[in-house]
Amino acid sequence: MRDEVVANMADVMVADAAAKIRGYLRENMTAFQDVELDDEDNIFERGYFTSLFAMQLLHYVESTFDIEVPDDYIILQNFSSVRRLADMVGELKASAGE
Amino acid sequence: MSDTGRSDVIARARLFAETELAPRAAEFDRDEFLPQDVITKMAANGFLGASIPTAWGGLGLDPLEYGELTEAIGKACASTRALLTVHTSIVAGTLLDLASKRLKGKYLAALARGEKIGCFALSEEGAGSDAASVATSYIRKGDSFVLNGRKKWISFAGVADLFLVLASDNGVPSAFMVERDMPGVRTRPMSGFLGNRATHIAEVEFDDVEVPAENLIAGVGAGFGFVVNTALLHGRYSIAWAGVALAQAALEEMCSYATRREQFGVKIGTQQLVQKMVADTVTNVAAARELCRSAGRSLARRDADAATETIIAKYFSSTIAQRATSDAVQVLGGNGCWSGYPAERLFREAKILEIIEGTSQLQQILIADVGYKKFARKA
Numbered sequence: 001m002r003d004e005v006v007a008n009m010a011d012v013m014v015a016d017a018a019a020k021i022r023g024y025l026r027e028n029m030t031a032f033q034d035v036e037l038d039d040e041d042n043i044f045e046r047g048y049f050t051s052l053f054a055m056q057l058l059h060y061v062e063s064t065f066d067i068e069v070p071d072d073y074i075i076l077q078n079f080s081s082v083r084r085l086a087d088m089v090g091e092l093k094a095s096a097g098e
Numbered sequence: 099m100s101d102t103g104r105s106d107v108i109a110r111a112r113l114f115a116e117t118e119l120a121p122r123a124a125e126f127d128r129d130e131f132l133p134q135d136v137i138t139k140m141a142a143n144g145f146l147g148a149s150i151p152t153a154w155g156g157l158g159l160d161p162l163e164y165g166e167l168t169e170a171i172g173k174a175c176a177s178t179r180a181l182l183t184v185h186t187s188i189v190a191g192t193l194l195d196l197a198s199k200r201l202k203g204k205y206l207a208a209l210a211r212g213e214k215i216g217c218f219a220l221s222e223e224g225a226g227s228d229a230a231s232v233a234t235s236y237i238r239k240g241d242s243f244v245l246n247g248r249k250k251w252i253s254f255a256g257v258a259d260l261f262l263v264l265a266s267d268n269g270v271p272s273a274f275m276v277e278r279d280m281p282g283v284r285t286r287p288m289s290g291f292l293g294n295r296a297t298h299i300a301e302v303e304f305d306d307v308e309v310p311a312e313n314l315i316a317g318v319g320a321g322f323g324f325v326v327n328t329a330l331l332h333g334r335y336s337i338a339w340a341g342v343a344l345a346q347a348a349l350e351e352m353c354s355y356a357t358r359r360e361q362f363g364v365k366i367g368t369q370q371l372v373q374k375m376v377a378d379t380v381t382n383v384a385a386a387r388e389l390c391r392s393a394g395r396s397l398a399r400r401d402a403d404a405a406t407e408t409i410i411a412k413y414f415s416s417t418i419a420q421r422a423t424s425d426a427v428q429v430l431g432g433n434g435c436w437s438g439y440p441a442e443r444l445f446r447e448a449k450i451l452e453i454i455e456g457t458s459q460l461q462q463i464l465i466a467d468v469g470y471k472k473f474a475r476k477a
């Protein structure tokens with residue numbers, strides 16, 4: 001029972017993170033990108049962002065979710081879609097015991 | 099370190115710059131050589147680890163304080179300031195942000211204490227602004243990576259012990275720390291530059307250089323999006339302050355000259371056309387310094403906008419440095435064109451800032467993109 005509550009809380013956390021990240025990405029897409037952003041879309045492969053934006057995303061997730069992304073997580077793949085970003089945030093929050 | 103301790107560092111840097119660097123800067127420039135004693139003194143004073151936390155052997159200055167230190171050194175000697183840009187800001191700063199604990203342990207303290215000198219090897223004959231197109235290659239081989247290729251225009255490569263190298267494996271960019279002593283590393287000095295002439299610029303060749311896997315920075319594939327961008331963020335912050343430094347130096351030259359030189363029976367500084375150049379420089383220096391400070395505060399808070407603010411500061415500051423140093427040459431007239439005065443050297447140094455760490459055109463592209471994102475009304 002307790003495990004289920006914890007698991008649900010984790011789901012809520014990831015969903016909340018996904019919503020924030022989606023908002024941030026939408027805000028930062030250029031005026032020339034008039035597209036709907038899907039949570040599974042690879043934002044770099046689809047050309048919505050260049051990899052220049054990756055570091056800004058790293059700073060964004062670290063400051064918004066108060067986490068430190070360990071060096072072995074710093075690969076483009078983990079930052080490539082709303083889903084992957086939210087999962088990574090959830091995982092790092094969980095491993096920090098929150 | 100206490101606040102007083104840190105302001106002492108900046109005071110010490112100013113004194114060092116005025117007494118040890120400024121009187122010799124013209125000689126370094128003419129000889130295209132920064133002597134070892136200068137590098138040793140920069141290290142002994144702790145300046146080469148100025149922005150690195152004390153836990154790693156640095157002085158632990160925050161970005162604003164480090165900016166002031168960069169200005170102090172850069173005002174006296176652009177080539178010595180370039181050592182801070184490359185070694186401290188780019189190499190040590192990137193390791194601090196992105197390297198594993200093990201890699202930090204291996205190199206960061208030695209870099210902070212200046213026992214080892216680091217340089218940043220990104221550019222190649224065919225990869226300048228288009229940095230992602232590097233042809234230097236790496237392949238995995240057991241517990242190591244093997245690097246092959248050639249880098250060009252690498253500041254301090256002539257004397258560096260460590261190279262932060264960007265390479266690609268069929269389009270997957272990764273970054274590595276490479277030691278000069280690793281078999282297959284060769285450097286070839288380059289000379290004849292417009293500015294930054296004493297920065298031991300060299301070509302670097304990697305011929306089947308075997309690098310241990312632990313020397314990979316962040317993950318495989320993190321080379322461009324993370325490592326190069328982090329390196330350029332730190333580099334651009336340093337160049338932004340370097341622009342303030344050169345513009346401030348130019349301002350002091352033009353004001354000193356205009357208040358002494360007489361033509362037509364009056365001091366030239368009383369002429370309104372000269373006053374315009376002075377007024378514009380005073381204003382531009384003040385504005386550039388504030389942009390640098392604002393970027394510094396953002397960096398200290400690790401704001402997501404820090405990169406954008408830094409790009410704006412770098413672009414503005416290098417642009418006005420070019421203008422201010424050109425106006426200094428103008429105010430000094432013939433003396434401005436002669437190496438007996440520093441104005442011509444400042445002028446040459448300022449041009450470099452519009453090229454390195456991303457040319458002004460590349461900054462304009464990035465800034466315009468920010469403009470569209472922030473200011474285009476959403477339909």
Ligand SMILES: Cc1cc2nc3c(=O)[nH]c(=O)nc-3n(C[C@H](O)[C@H](O)[C@H](O)COP(=O)(O)OP(=O)(O)OC[C@H]3O[C@@H](n4cnc5c(N)ncnc54)[C@H](O)[C@@H]3O)c2cc1C
Pocket residue numbers: 184217218219220221222225226227228250251252253254291293294299450453454455456457458459460463
């Ligand atoms: C003194 C000095 C020190 C250096 N130190 C280092 C170092 O330590 N490490 C290192 O890796 N590199 C170093 N460099 C290299 C430097 O980073 C490159 O020179 C710089 O990135 C520009 O590349 P490029 O020279 O190939 O010019 P190019 O990229 O060929 O650019 C030439 C011109 O075309 C313009 N241009 C290019 N693309 C575009 C575009 N898309 N839109 C508009 N305009 C464009 C540029 O703005 C520029 O005006 C150094 C260079 C100098 C001069």
